[in-house]
Amino acid sequence: MILVLAEHRRGELRDVTFEMLSLAERISKESPMEIASLLLGGERGFIDKLKDFCDRIIFVDSPELKNYSPEPYLEAIKKAIDATSPKLIMISHSSFGMDLAPFLSEKLSLPLITDCVDVSLKEGRLATLRQIYGGKIFSEIRLKPYERYLVTVRPGTFEPEIREKRSASVMEIPFQAGTYKRRFLEYIEEKIEDIDISSADIIVSIGRGIGKPENIPIVQEFADEIGAVLACSRPVADKGWLPKSRQVGISGKTVKPKIYLALGISGSFQHQVGMKNSKTIIAVNKDPKAPIFNIAHYGVVADMFQVIPVLKEKLKK
Amino acid sequence: MIPERELFWHAGPKTLFYLLSLVSVSIFFYGLTRHISVWKKGLKKEKIHLSCKSIGSVIKDGIFAGRILKGDISAGIMHLLIFWGFSFLFLGTIVLAFDHYIYHFLFGKKYLFFSFSLEVAGIMLILGLFLAFIRRYVQKIGRLENKREDFIVLLWLVLITFTGFFLEGLRLSYQNPEWKKFSFFGLLFSNIFSKDTAYMIYPFFWWIHVLLSLSFISAIPFTKLFHMIASPLSIYIKDQPYFIVPVEEREDVFTYRELIQIDACTRCGRCVEICPSSGVGEPFAPRDVISLIKEKIFFGKKTEYDPKLIWYCTTCGACLEVCPIYIPPFRIIRELRAREIEDGTRVPALMAQTLERLYKYNNPWVSSKKRTEWVKGLDIIDITKEKEEGLLCYFVGCTTSYETRAQEIARSFSKILNRCGVRFGILGRKEPCCGDIARRVGEDGLFEDHTISCIELFQEYGIKEVVTSSPHCLWTMKNEYPLLKDIDISFFHYSQILERLINEGVLNFKKGLNIKVTYHDPCYLGRHNRIFDSPRNVIKAIPGIKLIEMEHNKENSLCCGGGGGRMWQEELDVDVKMSERRIMEVYDTGAEIVITCCPLCLIMLEDARKTKGLEESLKVMDLNEFVLMALE
Amino acid sequence: MNIILCVKQVPDVTEADIRIKKDGKDIEKEDLEMVINEWDNYAVEEAVRIKEKYGGKITVITLGDEESEDVLRRALAMGADEAIRIDEEGFEGSDPRGIALGLYHVIKDLPFDLILTGAQSADMGWAQVGVLLAGMLNIPYATLAVQIEIKDKKVIVKRELESNTFENVELPIPSLITIQSGINEPRYVSVLGIRRVRKLKIEEKFLDDLEIPPDKVGEKGSIIESMKLMPPPEGKGAEIIEGSIEEVCERLAQIIKEKGGL
Ligand SMILES: Cc1cc2nc3c(=O)[nH]c(=O)nc-3n(C[C@H](O)[C@H](O)[C@H](O)COP(=O)(O)OP(=O)(O)OC[C@H]3O[C@@H](n4cnc5c(N)ncnc54)[C@H](O)[C@@H]3O)c2cc1C
Ligand code: SF4
Numbered sequence A: 001m002i003l004v005l006a007e008h009r010r011g012e013l014r015d016v017t018f019e020m021l022s023l024a025e026r027i028s029k030e031s032p033m034e035i036a037s038l039l040l041g042g043e044r045g046f047i048d049k050l051k052d053f054c055d056r057i058i059f060v061d062s063p064e065l066k067n068y069s070p071e072p073y074l075e076a077i078k079k080a081i082d083a084t085s086p087k088l089i090m091i092s093h094s095s096f097g098m099d100l101a102p103f104l105s106e107k108l109s110l111p112l113i114t115d116c117v118d119v120s121l122k123e124g125r126l127a128t129l130r131q132i133y134g135g136k137i138f139s140e141i142r143l144k145p146y147e148r149y150l151v152t153v154r155p156g157t158f159e160p161e162i163r164e165k166r167s168a169s170v171m172e173i174p175f176q177a178g179t180y181k182r183r184f185l186e187y188i189e190e191k192i193e194d195i196d197i198s199s200a201d202i203i204v205s206i207g208r209g210i211g212k213p214e215n216i217p218i219v220q221e222f223a224d225e226i227g228a229v230l231a232c233s234r235p236v237a238d239k240g241w242l243p244k245s246r247q248v249g250i251s252g253k254t255v256k257p258k259i260y261l262a263l264g265i266s267g268s269f270q271h272q273v274g275m276k277n278s279k280t281i282i283a284v285n286k287d288p289k290a291p292i293f294n295i296a297h298y299g300v301v302a303d304m305f306q307v308i309p310v311l312k313e314k315l316k317k
Numbered sequence B: 001m002i003p004e005r006e007l008f009w010h011a012g013p014k015t016l017f018y019l020l021s022l023v024s025v026s027i028f029f030y031g032l033t034r035h036i037s038v039w040k041k042g043l044k045k046e047k048i049h050l051s052c053k054s055i056g057s058v059i060k061d062g063i064f065a066g067r068i069l070k071g072d073i074s075a076g077i078m079h080l081l082i083f084w085g086f087s088f089l090f091l092g093t094i095v096l097a098f099d100h101y102i103y104h105f106l107f108g109k110k111y112l113f114f115s116f117s118l119e120v121a122g123i124m125l126i127l128g129l130f131l132a133f134i135r136r137y138v139q140k141i142g143r144l145e146n147k148r149e150d151f152i153v154l155l156w157l158v159l160i161t162f163t164g165f166f167l168e169g170l171r172l173s174y175q176n177p178e179w180k181k182f183s184f185f186g187l188l189f190s191n192i193f194s195k196d197t198a199y200m201i202y203p204f205f206w207w208i209h210v211l212l213s214l215s216f217i218s219a220i221p222f223t224k225l226f227h228m229i230a231s232p233l234s235i236y237i238k239d240q241p242y243f244i245v246p247v248e249e250r251e252d253v254f255t256y257r258e259l260i261q262i263d264a265c266t267r268c269g270r271c272v273e274i275c276p277s278s279g280v281g282e283p284f285a286p287r288d289v290i291s292l293i294k295e296k297i298f299f300g301k302k303t304e305y306d307p308k309l310i311w312y313c314t315t316c317g318a319c320l321e322v323c324p325i326y327i328p329p330f331r332i333i334r335e336l337r338a339r340e341i342e343d344g345t346r347v348p349a350l351m352a353q354t355l356e357r358l359y360k361y362n363n364p365w366v367s368s369k370k371r372t373e374w375v376k377g378l379d380i381i382d383i384t385k386e387k388e389e390g391l392l393c394y395f396v397g398c399t400t401s402y403e404t405r406a407q408e409i410a411r412s413f414s415k416i417l418n419r420c421g422v423r424f425g426i427l428g429r430k431e432p433c434c435g436d437i438a439r440r441v442g443e444d445g446l447f448e449d450h451t452i453s454c455i456e457l458f459q460e461y462g463i464k465e466v467v468t469s470s471p472h473c474l475w476t477m478k479n480e481y482p483l484l485k486d487i488d489i490s491f492f493h494y495s496q497i498l499e500r501l502i503n504e505g506v507l508n509f510k511k512g513l514n515i516k517v518t519y520h521d522p523c524y525l526g527r528h529n530r531i532f533d534s535p536r537n538v539i540k541a542i543p544g545i546k547l548i549e550m551e552h553n554k555e556n557s558l559c560c561g562g563g564g565g566r567m568w569q570e571e572l573d574v575d576v577k578m579s580e581r582r583i584m585e586v587y588d589t590g591a592e593i594v595i596t597c598c599p600l601c602l603i604m605l606e607d608a609r610k611t612k613g614l615e616e617s618l619k620v621m622d623l624n625e626f627v628l629m630a631l632e
Numbered sequence C: 001m002n003i004i005l006c007v008k009q010v011p012d013v014t015e016a017d018i019r020i021k022k023d024g025k026d027i028e029k030e031d032l033e034m035v036i037n038e039w040d041n042y043a044v045e046e047a048v049r050i051k052e053k054y055g056g057k058i059t060v061i062t063l064g065d066e067e068s069e070d071v072l073r074r075a076l077a078m079g080a081d082e083a084i085r086i087d088e089e090g091f092e093g094s095d096p097r098g099i100a101l102g103l104y105h106v107i108k109d110l111p112f113d114l115i116l117t118g119a120q121s122a123d124m125g126w127a128q129v130g131v132l133l134a135g136m137l138n139i140p141y142a143t144l145a146v147q148i149e150i151k152d153k154k155v156i157v158k159r160e161l162e163s164n165t166f167e168n169v170e171l172p173i174p175s176l177i178t179i180q181s182g183i184n185e186p187r188y189v190s191v192l193g194i195r196r197v198r199k200l201k202i203e204e205k206f207l208d209d210l211e212i213p214p215d216k217v218g219e220k221g222s223i224i225e226s227m228k229l230m231p232p233p234e235g236k237g238a239e240i241i242e243g244s245i246e247e248v249c250e251r252l253a254q255i256i257k258e259k260g261g262l
């Protein structure tokens, strides 16, 4: 069995859950296996949403599980594993999975591979694909034989769709909460004082390739000219060159504009997550090997500062 | 009656006067020792040498206001009047005391002459004070900052002078001596009161005068008046040898030299007037930084200043050129940077990033050690590989090696040398950073590292003659390396080599160029290294060239804004950049090409040309490029 | 507040071309400069700031070869008090658990209130070691901290979640926190600073001293059987527009007008 840990926050089931279920479907094609979703806390309504995607839903309900915290989650997951004995457990490589997975691995002695962009199970042996050195290198990993594996899957890597509709049975496991050392206090949403980039049709986005804040007006003028909004990758926001609310990516905004023009952005996965669903992606980067070209629809290998003025002229006409 | 004057006429009690004098002088000396004790903290192994030249400077620039007169005659005259007037009156008082206590000689004609001279001195002082008042409060000269202290000091002097003359007038009213016309100015104040009233109010005004004068003396060490003592010292020490204390041995960044200089600043504001950073409206003024530090060090004020302040200076050296008492604010600021670098928590992010790159990759530009990309397609000897002794070593420098526009300097210079058959070589991938950037921004540990690796490399390959692309490398090697290590190497700038080749007849221009050009003096080539003529001679050697000078040229040249680490501090820029101001001055000459001699100037001016939209009408060229163009 | 810091040295690949070794197991590191892992640098700064506020002692630990003493010295120059290097020998080919085990065996005997590590490393990017270590030590933890506040024996950690959302969690002391980039502005470390700590002794530990069964670390102890490095698949996605800047921009303008509905 493949056990997929559903991820939810603040009453919403997160997309990555379905992405993992779609990956699970693919794996089960090669080595036939049951697919189960593990729902810890959350709302009962989630069950309906998950039903078509898996064969079984294991639901552990308790107020202690509503907001994630590692200790109650560990106990609940242990129960689920005991009840289902899965071969492979999947968690997303998000702020949730990054926090939880290594803890499970240690406490339940599960072999763990984090941040996989591909996973396969052949003859009971796990193989995964990862990106290392900031996405500049890929690494293909084969694991030693184990009874059970734990992986975290990079969000945004798989389509959240399945080929065959399933119909899951629901199994509830009772849960008795104990006392825990770490306590969830509250969610904080950073105020958005700036314009909202997620509703823009055209986004011009800048990365570390902008070099220095003094260059921003050049791009800003260009964006204004074509009616686009200016966004950025994380280093630009980290340095405070643009407000944090302009950051695209996993810890920033997710955007789906008609056109995403990436200037001087290498295209790390954290960035890709936030923009890969844009209708048309155009990348300008000096480095022909920049990973951004892997997901862009159109690419230009050039210095952005040579391209911008000329392009601005052409678009004026 | 024999003309003479009775001291303490109708005044007293004398003992009270003596007591108060003692108090005043004690306060003065107490204040003085406080200053001296601070200076002494900065005096470690160095000795201050006796030097006739320095004494000459003090006489010329101190007593005769040489530098104050330069560029501002009215200021010079004002200072001369006040200085001489004040000095004579002060001397007069001493002479009177001598006459009274030690040897009576002031009578008869001698006394009349004495009295007359003091009248003249008094008038000089009054005129000087009047001029000062006009300059400050009527003309409102921009560079003068008007603090309360400035007003009080001026008023004080005015009051002392006038009470003095007023007293004289009262005395004359009462005594009405026949020689009174010799006290022609004091006479104006006589006859205001009747003889009896004058006699009655005289002691009262006498005490006012005495109290004003005595408190004036005791105030000297605590106000800007202290420049009377510190300024001549500052002029005196300007030619004393420099020292670089190895970072690990230094306790504080300031040496006696900076401490005296900080103490001596009169806040005259000439440095602010000339400073290119202040000039484009950046929130920085060299004088203000010095004032802040002075208040901290000498008056114990806990003023915190914006740590950003110390990163504006480009170390262009223009301020030193105009400071009447030879204070180099950029050196003082450099020491402040050294403190910040040591502390680390407030170093601007971009600067920190640049320094880290400099540390790891030996250049401030890219995280890569590929230093010789510019050589591609050229045939150049790598001294570290071919071990050919006695070659001229071309020290390319970081910016010229990495920055694509500046690489043209190295390419053109090498082509010219090859054409002239000069045997030369480069250090290739082994060439380190010369240490200029590290030194200028206060990263003195890194500067030591760079210096040592450069010197060791020169010695390893038996290099005796080095030519640099950058005037910055040249300055550092020529002036700062010897302070850390004894070396026997001659350093040149390429403009000097070009000039030499022209003089030797190896480099000659057959064809002429019919172009109007102007020349931008790089701060480090001109002001710092005093090389003004070599590049001009090279340009003039090309037939047909018309060289037009800019408004600011030679020692008055305007900085491009790239030195002192500012190249990597662009977040400090305001609306107008220094380079833009300079390029507009170029534009005003009507020249088609501006020629310069430094990779940083080249980049900055090239950038300014673009931002100012002068791409069509103006070209920025390095001297080598220009020479090569004339050759080809 | 006694703090233990775990840091690591990584090759600086931001502007470098990476080449893979012939055996496909590693990259060529000769031409690469070794630097402190970006996330760890933030962790060091955070530790020093906590120390400056609450006092205490910082012990910085790395597991690596002799060259990695550089990152320890850097941390000492920034304000750490003691440094320990666990020699890499015997740990080569370890998975994150092997590394965490090495750290665990040194840390378990040390007194501490907080352990700080980077959220992940710039080379392999496992993002596991910190949490594994907390698990082994049986102490609570929180990952991806962007703000740490200490209030009467409790630590409030602001964690960075997705989509501009954060959460506050409360930890008791002792606990472990992994640091996300951007939490602070790390101070500059001057050459003088590094020279000043040049003579400080760095304690060395070897696998033999640590009572770790040798088959728990290194390749033997690793869950990984084989690892093969490859360059990223090329040209899969983008249609690369070629030609002069003029031509390229002409084409781009056309695409933008068409797809953007301008
Ligand atoms: C938990 C976590 C969350 C994260 N969240 C995010 C996130 O939400 N969003 C995000 O963006 N990142 C995020 N990151 C950071 C991410 O890993 C990368 O470090 C970051 O995206 C890299 O940004 P970049 O592409 O701008 O910079 P780099 O990777 O430095 O790329 C700069 C690119 O510009 C090119 N370039 C340079 N100069 C020029 C020029 N003149 N013309 C053209 N091209 C040029 C270079 O070739 C290079 O490819 C996160 C990391 C972690 C660990
Ligand atoms: S050196 Fe130049 S920039 Fe620095 S204070 Fe003096 S005049 Fe201003």
Ligand code: SF4
Pocket: B264, B265, B266, B267, B268, B269, B270, B271, B272, B286, B287, B290, B319, B322, B323, B324, B325, B326, B327, B329
């Ligand atoms: S440093 Fe020199 S020029 Fe500047 S204010 Fe002081 S005395 Fe005047």
